[in-house]
Amino acid sequence: MEKTVRIYASQKEMKADEYRYWQSRPVYERMDAVAEITLATYAMKGAAPDVPRLQRTVVRLPRPQR
8 A cells, every 4th residue: 555645734625635535436335434433443442333322203204295
């Protein structure tokens, strides 16, 4: 893996470059990164990643006819 060091003039410039980088990556790579960060967060908190979660209810509301 080739590493690159970049120096930015501002945090705004750094964030814009980071956003462009992640937008250039395929969706499956971005989803893998999210999963990796989620598991790392659970590990830091000492919680199991398969803990029960709140159930979400999906409601479909019909739009009024115009």
